[in-house]
Amino acid sequence: MRLIAGWAIVWMLAGAGWGLASEQSSSKSLSSPAPAEQTNHFARAPYVQLATPNSIVVVWRTEGPMDPVVRYGRSVDHLDQVSTAAVTRVSLTTNKTELARLTKVHPELFRLPKLHSAPFDLYQYEVRLTGLSPDTRYYYGVFDGRRRLTEAEGSYHFVTHPVVGTDRPARIWVVGDSGTRREIQYNVHSAMTNFVAQDGRPLDLYLHVGDMAYNRGRDVEFQTRFFDAYEPTLRHTVCWAAMGNHEGFTSKGTNGVGPYYDAYVLPTRGEAGGLASGTEAYYSFDYGRVHFICLDSHDLDRKPTGLMARWLKMDLERTKQDWIIAYWHHPPYTKGSHDSDREKQLVEMRTHIMPILESGGVDLVLTGHSHIYERSMLIDGAYATPTVAEGVVLDDREGDPAKDGPYRKSAGLTPNHGDIQIVAGHGGTTLRRKGTIPFMRKTIVEWGSVIIDVDGETMHGTMINQFAEERDSFAIVKRGEVRHQRLYNPWQPQNWKPPKAPGEDPGPEPPEDFVTVIPKFSDWTYLAGEDPEGKWTELKYDTSDWKLGAAPFGYEYKESRTVLDDMRGNYTRIYLRHEFEIEHADHLAEIGLMINFDDAFIAYLNGHEVARKGVGKGAGRKAEEIKSHDALRYQYFPLKEFEKYLKDGINVLAIEGHNAGLDSHDFLMDPFLVIED
Ligand SMILES: [Fe+2]
Numbered sequence: 001m002r003l004i005a006g007w008a009i010v011w012m013l014a015g016a017g018w019g020l021a022s023e024q025s026s027s028k029s030l031s032s033p034a035p036a037e038q039t040n041h042f043a044r045a046p047y048v049q050l051a052t053p054n055s056i057v058v059v060w061r062t063e064g065p066m067d068p069v070v071r072y073g074r075s076v077d078h079l080d081q082v083s084t085a086a087v088t089r090v091s092l093t094t095n096k097t098e099l100a101r102l103t104k105v106h107p108e109l110f111r112l113p114k115l116h117s118a119p120f121d122l123y124q125y126e127v128r129l130t131g132l133s134p135d136t137r138y139y140y141g142v143f144d145g146r147r148r149l150t151e152a153e154g155s156y157h158f159v160t161h162p163v164v165g166t167d168r169p170a171r172i173w174v175v176g177d178s179g180t181r182r183e184i185q186y187n188v189h190s191a192m193t194n195f196v197a198q199d200g201r202p203l204d205l206y207l208h209v210g211d212m213a214y215n216r217g218r219d220v221e222f223q224t225r226f227f228d229a230y231e232p233t234l235r236h237t238v239c240w241a242a243m244g245n246h247e248g249f250t251s252k253g254t255n256g257v258g259p260y261y262d263a264y265v266l267p268t269r270g271e272a273g274g275l276a277s278g279t280e281a282y283y284s285f286d287y288g289r290v291h292f293i294c295l296d297s298h299d300l301d302r303k304p305t306g307l308m309a310r311w312l313k314m315d316l317e318r319t320k321q322d323w324i325i326a327y328w329h330h331p332p333y334t335k336g337s338h339d340s341d342r343e344k345q346l347v348e349m350r351t352h353i354m355p356i357l358e359s360g361g362v363d364l365v366l367t368g369h370s371h372i373y374e375r376s377m378l379i380d381g382a383y384a385t386p387t388v389a390e391g392v393v394l395d396d397r398e399g400d401p402a403k404d405g406p407y408r409k410s411a412g413l414t415p416n417h418g419d420i421q422i423v424a425g426h427g428g429t430t431l432r433r434k435g436t437i438p439f440m441r442k443t444i445v446e447w448g449s450v451i452i453d454v455d456g457e458t459m460h461g462t463m464i465n466q467f468a469e470e471r472d473s474f475a476i477v478k479r480g481e482v483r484h485q486r487l488y489n490p491w492q493p494q495n496w497k498p499p500k501a502p503g504e505d506p507g508p509e510p511p512e513d514f515v516t517v518i519p520k521f522s523d524w525t526y527l528a529g530e531d532p533e534g535k536w537t538e539l540k541y542d543t544s545d546w547k548l549g550a551a552p553f554g555y556e557y558k559e560s561r562t563v564l565d566d567m568r569g570n571y572t573r574i575y576l577r578h579e580f581e582i583e584h585a586d587h588l589a590e591i592g593l594m595i596n597f598d599d600a601f602i603a604y605l606n607g608h609e610v611a612r613k614g615v616g617k618g619a620g621r622k623a624e625e626i627k628s629h630d631a632l633r634y635q636y637f638p639l640k641e642f643e644k645y646l647k648d649g650i651n652v653l654a655i656e657g658h659n660a661g662l663d664s665h666d667f668l669m670d671p672f673l674v675i676e677d
Helices: 007-014 096-105 107-111 183-198 219-234 259-263 307-318 344-359
Strands: 044-049 056-063 068-073 081-083 086-090 122-129 137-144 157-159 170-175 205-208 239-241 283-287 290-294 323-327 364-367 373-376 393-395 407-409 420-424 440-444 448-455 458-465 470-478 514-518 523-528 547-550 553-555 573-582 591-598 600-605 608-613 615-617 624-626 635-638 649-658 667-676
Touching: 044 219, 056 137, 068 122, 081 122, 096 107, 170 183, 170 420, 183 219, 183 448, 183 458, 205 219, 205 290, 219 259, 239 290, 290 307, 307 344, 373 458, 373 470, 420 448, 420 458, 440 470, 514 573, 523 553, 573 667, 591 600, 591 608, 591 649, 600 615, 600 667, 608 635, 649 667
Parallel strands: 170 205, 205 239, 290 323, 323 364, 364 420, 407 470
Antiparallel strands: 044 056, 056 122, 068 081, 068 137, 086 122, 137 157, 170 448, 283 290, 373 420, 373 440, 448 458, 458 470, 514 667, 523 547, 523 573, 553 667, 573 649, 591 635, 591 667, 600 608, 600 649, 615 624
16 A cells, blocks of 8 residues: 655655655655664554454654555464554644645645644554454554564564453553653663563553653654653553643644544444544543543543433443543642642543542542652542542552551452552652641652552552552452441541751752743833832733833843942832743643842732732832842742632733832842743
């Protein structure tokens, strides 16, 4: 099945688009075939998706078109079966003249589904292998017509799913918030590889709980921060993904479009078990006696009346499995880098979705988003805000089979019989802890991942750190009939306080991973030497008679870019305004002002006061009790109750800067605005 033969060469000669393709791959030469040892034929190396008991999909990308063929068989050197059943997606030039020409010469190109935002001239092939035997290992090779592109070696293999309902052990790797391309992400991956090699039990499934492609889930970020990083695992183990908020910048659960949806082939029709969801945004599937449910906590309706919750109820009613594992991005319970008592998606997943899952008998909930490892005791019914432990813990022990023994549940699925919550946002980005969820048995601020083993009546969870050391271990055994009592005075973790730096209290720290929304040295509109009339802190205020100047504003401080050399002896206040744009205001965990100042200031967000330092009372010309302060370093001020005032689209930050006296010998206002990455 050769598509548009020779077209790539024509395009290359025309000089359009070719050089824009990914650096990591060599372009396919149509005239001189490369020898098989030269492995870099792919713009995205082959990986497997959507395994079922009888089928699987092999996916890869090349620059320019090819003749996609997958050969497969039961041994490495006997690939006796073949599939060419490819879905081809393309990424075309945006050059209008070139597009017009292509429309005439190669109209067939325009009938192919498009990649959302891949570099031009990339082709994605998704070849479905069908008629496979269940629970069987196959080896495969990717070919361009007759030319082999993958090396003839054993790592290109896959194992089909067992028949649904078969009692077959499952080993699951769980990773979250990993897509940074930092060394740590690679360490966490190799730690898993070493761990499973040591006990000789390979993975069956890989669950990613989201944020796999920082910072905005763009196509190129998927390539470098997900596919390149996990390539050795992805070629033989299916990653069943859940979308994170960072992927949500470019991919939408509402229409299933974006680099995330290009990257994964997910079930929509119950292909791998479970009830058809009709969307890749949320879905379920089965592996042996385990039912898996993946939800989109980011950009879909989370209410009980929403489509997702209604599908979830029906899916739970139908399943006859022994175990239910549910996973998504935003944790219902966390005090890591995020706070489940404060943030909308987290609160809603807790109050709307957890009751449905628990009445369906869920055993384990896996999430990320919060950059930490947190693992609960056996809980049920914790829907209140703020989260408390009293009356929701069913078993307050560690559940460690090597210490105090596993948690116990009745055999099969029982409504509201307790579940374990795991937040696994520790896969590769900066870690953070804000506090303690009172029913978390383990809260560990270390990088790592989680391995879940389900074998018959036992589920065993292990958190391994980046050195493959076991840092947490728990198990659930489901046997006979077990009765729990709700504990009204359960074991409690020690209350955690943020560590204090020695010496003077430095005040709040900015998020370790922040991005600036108003950069340093930005141009601000400002008013100096007079006080504004009316509601000058509001977005719609008319500043046409204000001036424009670059921060920092001041005098006597060398770093001043807008020098206020008329300020001393004449006036003590200046007024600054800067607009900025926010895409998903209700997804923001934190926004704060970084400011180096002398002497005092008040900051406003869209007309509401959100920070104040050194101004005793009043504001503007009525400000009193100005304390003097030297500008020595940037200090961080989280904007108070920003979630009430921040909105999607254009916002305005306004700052009034005060000098302690008319004859003060210096003044500085050097602000910039940051949000948590
Ligand atoms: Fe996240």
